[in-house]
Amino acid sequence: MMSVRVRFAPSPTGNVHIGNIRAAIFNWLFARHEGGKFLLRIEDTDRERSTDEAINTLLDCMEWLGLDYDEEPIYQSRLTERHLAVAEELLAKGAAYHDNKGGDKPCVVFRMPTEGRVEYHDLVKGKMGKKAEDTTDFVIVRSDGTPVFHLANVVDDIDMGITHIIRGDDHVENTFRHIELFKALGATPPQYAHLPMIVNNQGKPYSKRDGAAFVGEFKEQGFLAQALFNYLTLLGWAPGDDREVMSRDEMVAVFTLDRCKSSAARFDMKKLTWMNGEYIRNTPRDEYAAIFSERLREAGLLSDDFPQQTLEGIIDQMQVRTRLYNEIPGNCSYFFTDNYQFDEKAVNKRLRGEGVAELLLEIAKRFEALPVFDLESTNATLVELGERRGTGLGAMVHPVRVAVSGMAEGPGLFELLVLLGRETVCRRLTRVAGEIGAI
């Protein structure tokens, strides 16, 4: 049994599209499951776009996602002579011919069969085929003497000993051509598996206009590599049981191509975000703490003299509530500065009511008078006041939360108050009481 060799063959343009990286992930999973090799071939024949920077971006993305490859990357641009030699071979065999429909110099065109059928068995789509008369000849060497994708792709796959080609749906038509190319070159065509496209809300291929479309953008927005990897794996594939959040080892253990779907999958940012939150909650606390602090320092909110114990308490409260690392500064700036933003809806709902200013001042006064300012005492204060006024605890809690944090969400109120400290809480309550109309 020949051992599996698959490849990821991106053209380095500076951005790696999620559709492409999903194909890379599936290749990687397949190789690891089969105990085969996962190879990287950089199709850098477009010298204009294939800069060193673009190649480094590509390599960074793969490293970030943990897509380790098994042999030195192949750079297609260095193989041009080989491609052209093969074109000559095809010409000599009569499998290709010169043509100059373009007008200027002739190009080399590969001859497709004219009778019979071109068929292959797709590992995810099943039996595929079309009549030879429905196929058309195609250019393999441009009139400027450079090899075209089809030729280079097939020649390299032969030379690299590729056994399985796992790629996007949009290559199905090319497959009929490529198979004939393999045959004309006396090579056995590899096995093919075509993955469904990742589409947007309109069912069109997912592009930059639909939001983050490149791996780098997800990284920048604070998505975890593991979460993106896991989410993408579930687009067009399922383990067969009810598992969704899975470790890499689990996925490798059960990944097979026959469990891939053949219909397009819609990209759902909400589910990815949820999954990212799952991964963040499962991140070791130390690791989360480091990232948390880093993000706040970047935002200019955390200084070195911030009390460590308080910071630890904030981290405990925030880790379970973080879905995206980028949300961190915006979601808890109030812990670090008096200059926090007020959410307009929350203000309107909780602070605009009659008597709220007076209430906040009353609460501040009672907090000042407490012997100790902790969870129990602050809680008791508001419960008692709520009873005394006959309005209940809710009428106390919400205005206080919005006043001291500016938002309607966050840690439990009493945890929040204790972390902020009596001084800060009272200062804010007093200030907000005086400025309600101006907020």
Add this chain to the structure above:
RNA sequence: GCGCCCAUCGUCUAUCGGUUAGGACACAAGGUUUUCAUCCUUGUAAGCGGGGUUCGAUUCCCCGUGGGCGCGCCA
């Protein structure tokens, strides 16, 4: 236009002829007159249409419909 492919809750999916069609996201309600960006419970919600094959079709076949992809010098 021609060719190829696809079709289960709003979304991602399970089901490989017999299920009360399951799970997850999202949404809604409750726990909670202390919030949700956490947690628990519950709920709403699906087989594109028409023919066959079969004792029985979401599942197999055909025809429609809808969508995607491709159609000689992008990759």
